Amino acid sequence: MQPPVLSPYQSLMAATPVVHRAVSIDGRTTHYWVYGPDDAAETVLAVHGFRGDHHGLETIAAHLVGVRVIVPDLPGFGISDPLPVSDIDSYVGWLSGFHGALGLDRSAVVLGHSFGSIVVAATVAAGLDTRLLVLVNPIAAPALQGPRAVGTGIAIGYYRAGAVLPKPLGLGLLRNPAIVRAMSVAMLKSHDRDLRRWVHDQHDRYFSAFANRTSVLEAFRTSVTHDVSEYAERIGVPVLLIAAEHDDITAVPEQRALAARLQDAELVVIPGVGHLVHYETPGTAAGAVLRRMADTPAKAKRGVARKTTRGGRTVPGADQAGADS
Numbered sequence: 002m003q004p005p006v007l008s009p010y011q012s013l014m015a016a017t018p019v020v021h022r023a024v025s026i027d028g029r030t031t032h033y034w035v036y037g038p039d040d041a042a043e044t045v046l047a048v049h050g051f052r053g054d055h056h057g058l059e060t061i062a063a064h065l066v067g068v069r070v071i072v073p074d075l076p077g078f079g080i081s082d083p084l085p086v087s088d089i090d091s092y093v094g095w096l097s098g099f100h101g102a103l104g105l106d107r108s109a110v111v112l113g114h115s116f117g118s119i120v121v122a123a124t125v126a127a128g129l130d131t132r133l134l135v136l137v138n139p140i141a142a143p144a145l146q147g148p149r150a151v152g153t154g155i156a157i158g159y160y161r162a163g164a165v166l167p168k169p170l171g172l173g174l175l176r177n178p179a180i181v182r183a184m185s186v187a188m189l190k191s192h193d194r195d196l197r198r199w200v201h202d203q204h205d206r207y208f209s210a211f212a213n214r215t216s217v218l219e220a221f222r223t224s225v226t227h228d229v230s231e232y233a234e235r236i237g238v239p240v241l242l243i244a245a246e247h248d249d250i251t252a253v254p255e256q257r258a259l260a261a262r263l264q265d266a267e268l269v270v271i272p273g274v275g276h277l278v279h280y281e282t283p284g285t286a287a288g289a290v291l292r293r294m295a296d297t298p299a300k301a302k303r304g305v306a307r308k309t310t311r312g313g314r315t316v317p318g319a320d321q322a323g324a325d326s
Contacts, residue, residue, distance in 0.1 A: 006202035009195060010060050010283065017063040026098040029082035033073035033099075036062035041069035043294060045135075046105060048072075048096065050115030051224050052217070054079030056207045058114060061137070061279050064287030068294075073099060075117070077216035079207075087219035089123050089227050096124045107132050108299035112290070114138055114279055115250070116224045126232035133297045134236065135290055136229060137243045138276050141251045141259035144225040153225050164218040175217060176209040184208070190247050190275040200280045233262035240266045241293045243286050247275040267293065 008014055020035045034055045045068055049057045055072040056079075062070035076095055077083035084091045100109075107130040113121035118139035125134050144153045163175040174180075185204040189197060211217045240263050244256040253270055260268040269289045274281045 005206065006199045008060070008199055009193075010063060013063045014059060019059075024099065024102045026095055026102060029076065029084070031073050031076065031081045031095070031099055032079060033071055034059075036070040036072065037065065037068050039069060041067060043068045043299075044105065044109040045070045045112055045290070046100065046103075046109050047112040048114070048117035048121050049075060049078075050117050050138075051220060052078065052208050052211065054207050054210055056203060057279055058112075060283035061112075061114075061287050061290075064284045065290060068291075071103065075120075075220075077212045077220060079210050081212075083212040083216040087216045087223060089119070089223050092120045092223070093124045093127050096120060097127070097129055100124075100129060106130070110135060110290070110294060112137065115140060115276065116220070118229055119224065119227050122229040122232045122236060123227065125238060126235035131238055132299055133294060134238050134240045135243065135293070136240065137286055138245060138248055138278050139242055139251065139256065139259065140224070140228045141230055141242075141244075142255040143228050143230075144250075156221070157225065160218045160221045164214045168214070171214050175211075175214060178205065181205060181208050187249065188276045189281070190273065190277070191281050196281065200277065203280065230259050230262065233259060237264055239293075239297050241289065242266060242268045243278060243289055244268060244270050245274045245276065245278050246270055246272045250276050 017036050018038065020039070021032065022035060023030050023032045025031075032055075036059070045062075045065060047058045047062065047070055049055060049072065054074045058070075058072045062072060074081040076092070077087055084095060109131060110133045111121050111125065111129065111131040112135040113119070114137040118136040121134065122136065122139075125131060159174070159180075163171045165171070166174065181204055182201060185201050185208075189200050191197060191200075240260075242256055242260055244251070244253055246253060256268055256270070260266040271278055271282050271285050278286050
């Protein structure tokens with residue numbers, strides 16, 4: 002593989018301390034990375050999306066200056082051990098165990114991007130306590146219904162073929178560079194050439210880092226058979242939704258509908274970007290998180306949530322490529 006493409010946020014990344022650690026959860030190893038000062042007053046636990054690994058959230062972590070940000074590789078992705086079965090209950094059990102193993106409490110903000118938004122929402126709905134739940138590009142509506150149903154069916158067929166074909170053919174299909182690039186091109190909205198080269202390079206390097214074909218297929222099925230709206234009525238903590246104007250996976254009206262179902266929600270819509278907020282506008286996303294963290298003190302008591310849904314506040318996409326480097 003060619004040398005890595007330089008990140009538009011390279012100087013900020015280089016100034017951010019990072020430590021790689023590992024912990025055993027139910028006998029399986031989860032690798033995680035801690036960004037920022039280890040003794041910071043604020044902690045964010047961040048869960049990445051489907052087929053990615055911790056690298057996908059590095060840019061948001063770097064923009065959360067002064068905050069300790071913990072980013073694990075999801076089980077079965079990156080270098081973390083896979084779960085016996087990659088269903089939603091198993092992910093909930095894993096995240097609850099990981100949170101407990103690190104000694105985190107409700108003062109730690111919990112953040113999830115894309116598929117990670119489903120995992121964290123389900124876990125909070127199941128009882129994980131946090132002062133603030135942040136959902137970036139949340140999967141707000143069922144993928145098997147509505148206009149995305151046909152595309153989802155095709156994708157299910159792709160992952161099923163990757164799992165059942167002879168191993169060399171199946172892995173070749175799942176890791177096919179042309180297919181990975183097509184996925185990357187479809188999601189990326191920026192016209193900045195340097196940013197586009199870097200995002201494609203990130204997907205080329207990390208989008209195929211998974212433990213085995215079965216866990217990928219099971220994780221994909223989990224990602225399309227569940228969504229955040231399924232857990233909305235059981236989420237009693239404040240929620241910040243960071244959506245994108247041109248997200249092809251969940252449209253803004255669906256994000257507004259989800260926000261309206263949550264007890265205490267704020268919806269921020271970033272213009273001019275799609276499903277890759279964490280790559281294209283990480284500074285804008287991090288700014289929204291820092292502001293809401295300041296408005297949601299760590300010592301606030303649970304159970305005082307109020308209906309404060311704010312229907313789609315749009316924030317400027319301030320961090321164009323290189324603006325934060």
